[in-house]
Amino acid sequence: MNKRVWIAMAIALPCVAVAAEPPGKKPRVNPEFERQFNNVDTDKDGKISKEEAAQKAPTLAASFEGIDTGQDGYLSKNEIIAAQQKVREGFSRRLQDADRNKDGKLSREEAQAIPNVSARFDDIDANRDGQLVLQEINGFLRNQGKTSGTQ
Template identity: 35%
Template sequence: MRSVLFMAALAIGSINVSHAQAAAPSPAGQNPSPTQMSPSGTTGSIAPNKASSKDVDAAFARSDTNKDGKLDRKEAENLPAVAQRFDQIDANHDGFISREEFNKAAGA
């Protein structure tokens, strides 16, 4: 669950967006093997999404619009996956997500 939350958060708030090039479609009547098909249904090689602690920090910093070192519910709306699980991530139930709570939820 942490991975899903983290990947969703980064996908929504990503700094750099890169586009993969799709390979030429396969000849009629031939379906690409599952190992060649990307999640979007196109063929080709797409690098796995690997987020570093630097990426996690960047996502938090972008969302912390008032720069107080924590996310309130409004700031968490910048990361929908975080907003949906706000109460779970807010481990001490103080109404804010600290950087430590955010990192723990992200598995960083």
């Protein structure tokens, strides 16, 4: 996936929260993700077509082909969850790389390595201490998901 798609997915689908489950068990999904998925799945067939995504979640539609790993023209919950996991892993690596002093926080200077984080630094820095921790970034993304719906 290209960088634009990763950023779009990170902003578009922040509400996916897959709990760690033993192999073979169905992953638990965040209720907000369920709500958003059901909102986009207008025909209630348990999958999202490109047309449904285009109507209800244009950002998701823009990333559709990269998420549709089954190449069947539909997005399942599992495909979206897998794509979101890849995004989280990639974003986590970018955060670790940006944290040059390895203190688990991003200073304003370190955040410049991730332009979309740097641009919203003050919005993300919930406690206004001039440093970002993962909890603040996750909280910001969760709130973005609630205010932007599925887009």
